[in-house]
Amino acid sequence: MADKQTVTFIITRQDGPDSAPYKETFNIPYKKNMNVISGLMEIRQNPVNANGEKTTPVQWDMNCLEEVCGACSMVINGTARQSCAALIDQLEQPIRLEPMSTFPVVRDLIVDRDRMFDALKQVKAWIPLDGTHDLGPGPRMPEKKRQWAYELSKCMTCGVCLEACPNVNDKSNFIGPAALSQARLFNAHPTGELNASERLNGLMEDGGIDGCGNAQNCVEVCPKGIPLTTSIAAMNRATNIQAFKNFFGSDHAH
């Protein structure tokens, strides 16, 4: 390690969706309490690489800066996490930044997480409320259940669990852990329950819950501490029962 005066970044960059990735090193002045994003902001102010050459500023995504939006996820020293919550003092140098490999790169560290929204559509992770007339207030939810559901609702679609999952990659069509848990959240909601079987059938479509191989990295890396593997096991049971109902059941109402 050089000294506390500089911070070294080795960043995997890519100029556009179809261009080849390359690595570029930057040395920036150290400041107290820096995080990875403030480091990237330094580079943006003075986009000069370690060889003293002027270059384009590194692009990244961010929004909330407090680990609730999920936009700033990237691979930092090998593991995927939020760059706004990654403190320089706690990272080994040089700090290696890469875009998450599970998603298509837009530019530099910015990736396109659209596939996560497609996954939410596949499992119908919402509650249909539209009507032509006033539907009145919804049913009440027991407080204890609400607190439990709140934990599942913290998912910010950050993509870290997909990046850590060995079964989410370009050879597989697995939609990843996040959406599986969201189906459980909406199936537990008193109004969402009305469409429970539609979500279960969504989980059984290609790329759905059967893609899980129980490596359980997701639950280890989720920054929101969502009990993803418990959700997956619970949805395994629910989809199995749904599959039996679909086959042996006397009607298709549920």
Add this chain to the structure above:
Amino acid sequence: MAEHREFLTRRLHSFLGVVPIGIFLIQHLVVNHFAVYGEENFNQAADFMHNLPFRLLLEFVVIYLPILFHAILGVYIVFVARNNTKNYGFFRNWMFVLQRVTGVITFVYLIWHVWETRIAIGSHGADYSLMEGILSNPIMFWFYIIGLVSTVFHFANGLWSFCVTWGITQSPKSQKIVTYATVIVFLALSYVGIRTLITFAYGV
């Protein structure tokens, strides 16, 4: 139904791993253990199994077809994973990799084993002296040890993920307890199998 083909295929894969393949594996190891009580005992047991009514049908329905299905889809599942224990070295991630590695070792071992002790010898069943002949060669002895331990590991750890796949163990606590239970299954079945191999190889 048709639109859930992938789901149903994977559920069948999981189910077959235990019923009938896993049950057959236990039966196979236990019956072979007769060798430890003497050549006569083993040959009697082997004869009994060999002369079961409808033997060929039973073999196909209970053993060959399920294993073929499980193994071929299994190799595909192995190919689809992108293992990442280097960056995510958690216990279950290692088990995930080992499940795949032992699956492939088991695949190679089984082809050899079935060829050598079933297909190559034709319609008269395997007996003690056949196994003694194979296993007194140290290279084959260790090949069998590796194949056995790998298969038993694959089955024991597979039981754990079977419990998750079928939604039996959901809470982290129940999953942990079943992890310990499958360690016991692994050790117990490894003992039964290795003990038999030692008898064939060294006569003790």
